Amino acid sequence: MMVLRLASRNLMRNKKRTILTATALALGISVLIFAMSLLDGMDLQSFENFIAYDMAHVKGLPPGRQDEDFPGLDFRIDNASDFISQIENRPGVLAVAPRLEMNGMLYLRTEETFIRVMGIDPVKDSQVFKTLDAVVDGEPITNGEDAILIGFYLARDLGIEVGDIITVMVRSAPGALNPRQLTVKGIMACGHPDVDQFEAYVPLSVAYQMALLYDSATEIDILLEHESMCEPFRDSLASEFQSIEWHTWRELAADFLSISKAKRVAWLIMISIFAIMAAVGIANTMMMSVHERTREIGTLRAFGFSKSTVRSIFLLEGAILGLLASFAGMIIGSAFTLYLSVEGISLKAYEGMDIGVPLSDALYPALLPNTLLLSLLFGILMAVAASWGSATRASKGEIIKALREGML
Amino acid sequence: MNMIHLAARNVLRQPKRTVYTTIAIVVAVAAMTFMDAYIRGFIESYFETFIRLDAGHVKLMPSTSVERSRPTPLDQGIQHLNEVVRIAESTEGITDVSPRIRFPVLLEKETGVIPAMGIAFIPSREENLMNLQSFIIEGRMPTDSTDEIMLGNRLAEELGLGVGDELFMLASDSYGGLGPGLYQVVGIVNTGIGMLDRRQFYVPLSAAQFQLAMDDMALEVVCKVASGLNGSFEAKERLRNSLASAGFTNVSAVPWQEQGFVYQSVQPVNFVRGLLMFLLGILAATTVINTILMSVIERTREIGALRAMGFTRGTVIKLILTEAFLIGLVATIIGVVIGMSVALFLAQTGIDYTKMASGMDNFDLPFRLVIYPDPNVMTAVKSAFFGLLIALGAAWYPARVAVRLQPVEALRHN
Numbered sequence: 001m002m003v004l005r006l007a008s009r010n011l012m013r014n015k016k017r018t019i020l021t022a023t024a025l026a027l028g029i030s031v032l033i034f035a036m037s038l039l040d041g042m043d044l045q046s047f048e049n050f051i052a053y054d055m056a057h058v059k060g061l062p063p064g065r066q067d068e069d070f071p072g073l074d075f076r077i078d079n080a081s082d083f084i085s086q087i088e089n090r091p092g093v094l095a096v097a098p099r100l101e102m103n104g105m106l107y108l109r110t111e112e113t114f115i116r117v118m119g120i121d122p123v124k125d126s127q128v129f130k131t132l133d134a135v136v137d138g139e140p141i142t143n144g145e146d147a148i149l150i151g152f153y154l155a156r157d158l159g160i161e162v163g164d165i166i167t168v169m170v171r172s173a174p175g176a177l178n179p180r181q182l183t184v185k186g187i188m189a190c191g192h193p194d195v196d197q198f199e200a201y202v203p204l205s206v207a208y209q210m211a212l213l214y215d216s217a218t219e220i221d222i223l224l225e226h227e228s229m230c231e232p233f234r235d236s237l238a239s240e241f242q243s244i245e246w247h248t249w250r251e252l253a254a255d256f257l258s259i260s261k262a263k264r265v266a267w268l269i270m271i272s273i274f275a276i277m278a279a280v281g282i283a284n285t286m287m288m289s290v291h292e293r294t295r296e297i298g299t300l301r302a303f304g305f306s307k308s309t310v311r312s313i314f315l316l317e318g319a320i321l322g323l324l325a326s327f328a329g330m331i332i333g334s335a336f337t338l339y340l341s342v343e344g345i346s347l348k349a350y351e352g353m354d355i356g357v358p359l360s361d362a363l364y365p366a367l368l369p370n371t372l373l374l375s376l377l378f379g380i381l382m383a384v385a386a387s388w389g390s391a392t393r394a395s396k397g398e399i400i401k402a403l404r405e406g407m408l
Numbered sequence: 409m410n411m412i413h414l415a416a417r418n419v420l421r422q423p424k425r426t427v428y429t430t431i432a433i434v435v436a437v438a439a440m441t442f443m444d445a446y447i448r449g450f451i452e453s454y455f456e457t458f459i460r461l462d463a464g465h466v467k468l469m470p471s472t473s474v475e476r477s478r479p480t481p482l483d484q485g486i487q488h489l490n491e492v493v494r495i496a497e498s499t500e501g502i503t504d505v506s507p508r509i510r511f512p513v514l515l516e517k518e519t520g521v522i523p524a525m526g527i528a529f530i531p532s533r534e535e536n537l538m539n540l541q542s543f544i545i546e547g548r549m550p551t552d553s554t555d556e557i558m559l560g561n562r563l564a565e566e567l568g569l570g571v572g573d574e575l576f577m578l579a580s581d582s583y584g585g586l587g588p589g590l591y592q593v594v595g596i597v598n599t600g601i602g603m604l605d606r607r608q609f610y611v612p613l614s615a616a617q618f619q620l621a622m623d624d625m626a627l628e629v630v631c632k633v634a635s636g637l638n639g640s641f642e643a644k645e646r647l648r649n650s651l652a653s654a655g656f657t658n659v660s661a662v663p664w665q666e667q668g669f670v671y672q673s674v675q676p677v678n679f680v681r682g683l684l685m686f687l688l689g690i691l692a693a694t695t696v697i698n699t700i701l702m703s704v705i706e707r708t709r710e711i712g713a714l715r716a717m718g719f720t721r722g723t724v725i726k727l728i729l730t731e732a733f734l735i736g737l738v739a740t741i742i743g744v745v746i747g748m749s750v751a752l753f754l755a756q757t758g759i760d761y762t763k764m765a766s767g768m769d770n771f772d773l774p775f776r777l778v779i780y781p782d783p784n785v786m787t788a789v790k791s792a793f794f795g796l797l798i799a800l801g802a803a804w805y806p807a808r809v810a811v812r813l814q815p816v817e818a819l820r821h822n
Contacts, residue, residue, distance in 0.1 A: 017698060024694040031687060069566055069606060072520020103521050105514055105580075110481040112580055114512055114523035157478045171514070171521045177578075270684070273439050277432060277691035284428040284695055288702045 003309060007316035010289065017285055022325035024281040028274040029329025029379050030336065033371055035267045037337040038345075041366035042359070043260055047249075049358045050256070052130040053192040055249035056097075056221035057230050058237065063245050065218065070103055073173040073211055073218070077244060080217035084124075092225050092233065095127030098217035100207045104170035106150075106200065111158045115150075115200045117170055119207020128223045131190060131201065138162035138186035144205050148182040151196040152189035160184055168200065172212040180210050193360040220244070256358075275382060282386035286318060290390045297394050298402030307395040314391035315384055322383025326376045333375070337367045411723075415730035422703060426735055429699045433739035434746065436692035437795040440685060441747025444790060445783035447681055449755065451674050452782055455637065455664075461538055461604065463664035464506075464630030465640045466647060468496060471660045473627075477668070479510045482582040485625040486659055492651070496631055499650045501643055503634045506533040507626035509616050513579040517567050524563060525608050526579065528616030528626075537632055540597050540610065547571040547595035553614045557591035560605035561598040569593050575609075581621040589619040600778075631661075640664055689798055696802035700732060704810040711810050712818025721811040728807040729800060736799020740792050747791060751783040 011018045051057065060083070065075035077083065080098040088096040100119035105112055122142050126132040132140040132149075141147045148168065150160060160166065162184055169179040182202065189196055208214050224233055230248040237246045250257065290297070297310055344362030419426050459465060473480040486492055489507055496505045509528040514521040531549045535541065540558070541549050550556035557575055559567070569575060573593045581587035591611060598605055617623055631647065633639040640663035647661040665671040704711070711724055719727075758778040 017701065020694050020698050020701075024691050027687060027690060068519070069562070070517075070520055070522045072517075074519040103514070103523055105512070105523075107580070107584075110483045110582075110584055111478075112481070112512060113478060114514075157476070169514070171516070177514070273435065274687065274691060277435055277688070277695070280428060280432045280435070281691070281695040281698060284425070284432075284699055287424065287428070288698075292706075 003313050003316055006313050008320055010293075010313070010317055011320055014289075017288070018321065018324075021281050021285040022321055022328060025278045025322065025325035025379055025383065026329035026332060028271070028278040029326050029375050030333030031274055032271050032375050032378065033330065033333030033367070034337050034365065035271060036371040036374070037333075037341070037365040037367045038363070039260070039264055039267065040368050040371065041341065041364050044366050045364060046256060046260075046358050047253075049190075049192045050253050051227075051249055053134075053190050053195050054358070055252045056128050057224045057227060058222040058234050058246060058248055059252060060220035060222070060237070060241070060244040060246050062218065063243070066245065066247075071218070072171065073102065073213065073216075076100075076173070076213070076216045076218050077220060078216050080220060081215055083220055083241060083244070087220075087222065087237070092229050094223045094225055095124060096220065096222050097121055097124035097128040098204065099125070099219045099221060100204060100211060100213070100216060101218045102170040102207070102211060104168055106154075106158070107167040107169070108158055108160055108164060113154070113158060114198065115154065115168070116198050117168060117207065117210070118199055118201050119204045119211070120201055121204045128221050131188060131195065134188040134190035135186040136189045138184070141185050141201060141203055143203050145185070145203060146182055146206060147185035147203070148206075149186045149188055149201040150184060151199050152187055153193075153197045154200070155184075155187045160187075162187060168202075168210070170210050172210065173216075174212055178210050178212070180206070182206070191361050192358045194358060196360060275378075279382055279386040282318065282321065282383050283389065285321075286314065286387040286390035287393075289317070290314065290394045293394075294402050298399050301399045302403065311391045311395035314394050315387055318383045318387025318391070319380055321387075322380040323376075325383065326379030329379060330372055330375060334367055334372070337365045341365045341367060411727060411730055412734070415727055415734055418703075418707075418727075419731050419734050425699050425703060429696050429735050430739040430742070432692045432695035433736060433795050433798055434743040436688045436798060437740050437743025437791050438747035438750070439688055440794055441744055441783070441787055441791040442751050442781070443681065443684065444787045445747070445751035445755070445781035446759075446779065447677060448784070448787065449780045449782035451677065453780065454670065454674065457601065458668075458670045459637070459664050461599065461601070463667045463670070464537065465633040465637070465664055466631045466644050467662050467664070467667060468492065468629040468631065468647065468651070468659050469627070469662060471658050474660050474662060479512065480627045482509075482511065482580070482620055482622060482627070483584075485509070485582070485622060485627045486629060487625055488656075489624045489626050489629075491654070492629055492656060492659060495650050495654050495656070496629055496647060499631075499643075499646050501634050501639065501646060502631050504533065504536045504632035505629060506530060506537050507613060507629045509613065509620065509622065509625075509627045511579055511616065511620060513577050515563075515567060515575070515577055522563065522566055523607065526616065527608055527610045528613045529610065530613045531610075537630060540599070543597050543599050544595050545598045547593070550594055550610065550612050552612055554612055555589075555591050555615050556594040556612065558595035558597055558610040559593060560608045561596050562602070562606040563609060564593070564596050566606070571596065579620060581619070582625070583621055585621075587619040587621060589615065591615070637664075685794065689794065692798045693802040696732070696735075696799060697805055700728065700803050700806040701809060703731075704728060704806045707810075708813065708818050712813065712815045712820075715811075715815035716819060724811050725807040728810055729803050732799045732803030733796070736796050739799070740795030743795055744788050744791050748783050748788055751781040751787070755781050755783060 062075040062077050065071045084096045084098060087093060098121060102117045104115055104117050106115045122132060122140060135149065136152065141149050164184045165181055166184060167179055167181050169177055172178040224230060234246045234248050300310055341364045344364050346362050347359060470480060470484050470486055472484055493505055493507055496502055506529055511526045513524055513526055515524045530552055532552050545561060550558050559569065564570065571593055575591045575593060577589050578586045579589065633643040644661045644663045651659050714724060758780045760778045
């Protein structure tokens with residue numbers, strides 16, 4: 001207690017210096033908080049988009065399909081409804097839906113572009129994915145009708161409007177190119193750039209006609225009650241249905257996750273530069289402080305304070321400084337982050353460009369409790385580590401010499 | 409001289425403290441130097457790649473295509489191509505002119521279709537533009553006026569084709585019909601940019617004009633300017649004038665900066681650079697303020713004595729600023745040397761992100777994955793200025809503190 005009082009009094013003795021040193025560390029901490037929150041936000045939003053529009057929780061794929069850049073209909077699951085009916089009533093399963101994906105061309109007047117045509121069962125698909133909720137113009141498609149839903153950017157760039165009749169050409173399973181005219185029933189904007197730029201959705205019945213198939217799927221998507229059930233569920237499916245490759249969304253997003261990790265490392269390197277700068281500042285202040293108080297230290301020692309007590313006074317000074325700075329940094333960093341997590345950081349400038357995240361409108365940083373805790377620990381440890389040298393110095397040396405000459 | 413001597417002695421009196429101040433500035437300056445070189449290197453290669461493979465310095469395109477983000481429909485291309493090319497070539501300051509057609513086509517492979525993009529050009533005109541001959545890994549460039557084709561390496565792999573094989577394709581022509589084309593594979597190219605190597609192939613313009621029913625037409629004419637990156641706006645004006653005087657009012661000249669999102673997309677990078685500089689500066693400055701303030705307070709009596717001996721306030725301020733300047737100068741030199749050496753070293757070896765990106769094939773970034781920092785004289789000058797500014801700026805407050813007390817009070821100070 002005594003030590004604590006001494007340490008905090010010492011810090012108060014030179015307020016300006018304390019504030020100045022703390023400012024440096026606080027700035028570092030707030031940058032750390034913001035950077036971590038930005039990355040966390042990017043991840044969270046990306047995960048949401050992956051699950052909601054692309055991967056669901058667990059996905060069944062025909063063997064080999066994932067290794068192909070542009071897989072054709074040779075890679076498919078036949079009798080998909082058998083598998084689905086065997087899976088959908090299991091405990092923990094919210095919904096199961098088949099999808100039939102084909103690469104093709106879209107034509108409107110003299111305009112043409114590549115698209116990914118996705119055959120879906122509108123009822124089942126809307127229980128697994130949120131794609132059909134993202135229709136911003138027109139109506140979602142329903143079972144059996146001759147209609148197509150297209151992505152917002154695709155529609156805008158080609159001047160396609162609801163009600164237009166477009167031609168879509170895909171290669172059917174037997175291998176012939178198969179064109180088909182369809183009415184645009186709706187336009188969707190879901191915020192996943194891949195979907196909004198390259199995808200079009202048709203009812204499964206239409207997809208079967210285009211592909212010249214029946215009851216086949218290129219993927220079976222499963223949504224579970226909880227994300228944490230993914231892995232055990234994948235394992236049980238994998239042992240039971242061996243003709244299909246089962247993947248959790250995390251496995252499918254492995255590319256993304258490894259990039260996200262790499263980004264974190266790059267940011268940490270940058271932040272560590274700030275940390276070094278802040279540490280130099282603290283080490284500097286503590287050195288001054290020991291230097292100034294040489295006589296005082298001698299006096300304390302002469303009164304019977306042990307070496308280790310003197311040392312802990314200085315370490316504690318560093319810790320308190322770190323605590324203060326971390327708090328200040330947490331307040332500044334959180335305020336800035338929370339403001340942006342409401343406002344969002346616009347990604348409009350990157351429209352049409354693959355920026356490595358499945359996001360298109362805005363990025364919202366996410367401030368997680370872990371980040372705050374981590375930065376608090378980081379700040380205090382940093383400050384204590386930076387005071388170590390000075391504290392050790394203060395605890396050494398002859399009492400007499402310190403008293404007489406002011407030298408340690 | 410006397411002032412510098414005095415300042416130097418004061419600086420050396422507290423070697424440890426001086427070292428701390430120096431370290432703070434050195435770290436900031438070195439980080440700033442390297443960051444500047446790194447960002448310059450990245451942006452430059454990004455721009456260079458974009459200009460080389462797509463935009464040129466200035467691109468002539470049908471006026472109706474200027475606002476479009478997708479390829480121009482084939483029926484809306486530039487007519488009277490030979491005349492347009494001739495006009496562009498005779499425009500002052502233009503060194504290379506090459507007409508191109510980009511056309512989408514579904515290429516058939518054994519198990520499906522590949523959405524591919526054909527680039528039709530006159531190979532002999534592209535030597536200084538796309539410069540693809542430097543990236544060929546097998547075979548050679550197609551030659552003018554033949555039915556030869558060169559494939560991106562990943563595309564060739566997907567199709568299972570090699571040099572000597574034939575490739576048949578059906579592409580929609582300018583009338584909306586399907587135009588057949590039969591090509592002989594003569595080369596495989598690896599540009600190092602995933603999205604091109606997976607999807608693009610290259611054919612002679614004449615063959616594509618025939619296949620797509622586009623006689624004497626192209627979708628774009630790419631121009632290279634003698635004066636480089638920044639000469640594009642001036643060249644655009646000249647091209648526009650010469651096209652207009654020949655009656656081509658429906659052809660627009662667009663500088664690379666106004667094509668697509670590439671130029672705009674680096675603006676946030678500049679903002680981040682500014683922000684980092686600011687933060688680095690503040691961090692270094694707090695340390696510098698701190699140390700100099702200490703040293704000033706410790707010397708309160710001494711400063712009192714100087715004042716009593718007739719030093720004016722201004723002289724004392726000058727003395728302290730000189731001290732800071734000396735420390736700043738040494739630190740800045742060390743910082744610049746460290747930052748520049750690291751940057752120059754890495755400019756030779758390159759920072760290779762390919763390994764980090766391996767297994768991330770699905771991320772098609774529009775630039776090469778090896779970044780070469782590009783330090784130049786301005787990098788060093790800017791960082792040096794930055795370092796000295798930190799040192800002098802941070803010393804200002806302690807200098808004011810030093811002269812706040814009356815000489816008598818200062819002398820009495822304990």
